[in-house]
Amino acid sequence: MDSVHDMGGMDGFGKVEAEANEPPFHAPWEGRVLAMQRAMGYAGAWHIDHSRFAQEKLPPVTYLSASYYQRWALAMESNVIERGYASPEELKAGHAQTPGKHLPRKLTPDVVGAGLSRSSFYRQQQGPQKFKPGDRVRTKNIHPKMHTRLPRYARDKVGVVEMCHGCHMFPDSVAADRGDNPQWLYTVVFESRELWGPDADPTIKISIDAFEPYLDPA
Amino acid sequence: MAGHDHDHDHEHGSELSETQLRVRALETVLTEKGYIDPTALDAIIEAYETKIGPRNGSVVVAKAWTDPAFKKALLEDATKAVASMGHMSRVGDHLVAVENTPNRHNMIVCTLCSCYPWEVLGLPPVWYKSAPYRSRAVKDPRGVLSDFGIALPKDTEVRVWDSTAETRFIVLPMRPAGTKGWSEKKLADLVTRDSMIGTGLPLNPAEMK
Numbered sequence: 001m002d003s004v005h006d007m008g009g010m011d012g013f014g015k016v017e018a019e020a021n022e023p024p025f026h027a028p029w030e031g032r033v034l035a036m037q038r039a040m041g042y043a044g045a046w047h048i049d050h051s052r053f054a055q056e057k058l059p060p061v062t063y064l065s066a067s068y069y070q071r072w073a074l075a076m077e078s079n080v081i082e083r084g085y086a087s088p089e090e091l092k093a094g095h096a097q098t099p100g101k102h103l104p105r106k107l108t109p110d111v112v113g114a115g116l117s118r119s120s121f122y123r124q125q126q127g128p129q130k131f132k133p134g135d136r137v138r139t140k141n142i143h144p145k146m147h148t149r150l151p152r153y154a155r156d157k158v159g160v161v162e163m164c165h166g167c168h169m170f171p172d173s174v175a176a177d178r179g180d181n182p183q184w185l186y187t188v189v190f191e192s193r194e195l196w197g198p199d200a201d202p203t204i205k206i207s208i209d210a211f212e213p214y215l216d217p218a
Numbered sequence: 219m220a221g222h223d224h225d226h227d228h229e230h231g232s233e234l235s236e237t238q239l240r241v242r243a244l245e246t247v248l249t250e251k252g253y254i255d256p257t258a259l260d261a262i263i264e265a266y267e268t269k270i271g272p273r274n275g276s277v278v279v280a281k282a283w284t285d286p287a288f289k290k291a292l293l294e295d296a297t298k299a300v301a302s303m304g305h306m307s308r309v310g311d312h313l314v315a316v317e318n319t320p321n322r323h324n325m326i327v328c329t330l331c332s333c334y335p336w337e338v339l340g341l342p343p344v345w346y347k348s349a350p351y352r353s354r355a356v357k358d359p360r361g362v363l364s365d366f367g368i369a370l371p372k373d374t375e376v377r378v379w380d381s382t383a384e385t386r387f388i389v390l391p392m393r394p395a396g397t398k399g400w401s402e403k404k405l406a407d408l409v410t411r412d413s414m415i416g417t418g419l420p421l422n423p424a425e426m427k
Contacts, residue, residue, distance in 0.1 A: 008329030100251030
């Protein structure tokens with residue numbers, strides 16, 4: 001969806017300000033949010049693209065004014081409610097009123113290592129790989145209302161396939177609860193002038209990782 | 219907790235406490251429902267606070283600087299090469315190392331969210347997840363570099379990698395001059411987190427304390 005999370009190329013946000021000696025968390029609740037997200041992911045409650053989509057659906061003003069872990073918490077609340085893991089009343093009361101739904105597994109201290117590891121996104125291919133490194137491609141001009149990982153600044157642009165990363169689960173499908181729908185994944189590199197016009201610095205090149213449905217031959 | 223329309227600084231304290239209360243309520247409900255175990259959350263937090271940090275990546279870079287066969291393996295398949303070192307919890311399946319050269323400087327960003335190679339660099343810093351970095355890195359990377367005090371030669375290619383899928387990138391920076399014969403351990407001390415994101419360069423020997 002075309003919301004403010006898709007920030008590449010926007011102006012006006014100012015300088016990048018690095019914090020010296022930044023701690024892992026700025027408050028204990030941030031760590032709880034991160035760890036809950038890991039635990040719910042491990043349990044199979046939802047997929048990472050459901051978390052991303054829930055953040056993208058936040059009102060733009062909320063997205064921009066909330067801190068990073070506040071956004072995570074808001075997204076988690078909406079996934080908990082929308083997917084039926086708890087009711088809004090329970091979250092408001094701060095206590096469960098009914099037993100939980102069944103989840104495939106639970107993150108316990110003895111398996112925390114597994115909770116810290118990323119799972120594999122490789123999936124069995126559904127069809128042959130359409131592009132190979134060196135091929136010229138044009139990204140599609142799409143504006144889905146749903147979750148997509150094709151950023152606006154790189155739509156309807158011509159680039160060159162640089163790598164193929166194998167066949168991965170397709171976020172656009174996963175976030176819409178339409179299954180893994182595996183797709184070939186490529187790194188596609190663009191000249192800066194293709195993305196930003198004739199005044200762009202020609203020494204700059206930008207790549208995205210693009211799923212095959214985002215691409216046409218060029 | 220968000221979407222507030224009051225003055226941010228003035229209300230900062232009460233805003234945080236509202237967030238704390240909501241997060242606590244969420245944890246209590248998920249625990250009572252049987253989905254999560256708070257002691258496992260403690261262990262996750264402890265791991266991020268004490269074990270999973272950029273030192274993991276620094277060690278990988280230092281090994282690549284001293285061991286040509288490892289460097290070749292790293293650039294061919296970073297997932298496999300890093301896993302072969304066995305010094306960290308299993309990395310995801312999709313790590314790619316990109317090499318800086320005298321002609322090319324690499325920089326990593328995630329414009330859509332905050333994708334970052336956590337297993338090798340730890341938690342991303344706030345600036346990496348911030349709107350200024352996410353918006354500008356793909357359009358004005360040299361400007362971003364200048365925010366970090368870095369000025370590259372005008373003809374150096376600047377290559378920006380937007381992490382839009384589950385592939386994760388780590389920059390293999392150039393080995394600083396004046397480090398001939400250094401041990402991997404000593405070299406790893408030169409490898410900063412930012413040098414592996416591409417918004418910084420490794421320390422040079424004179425900058426070592």
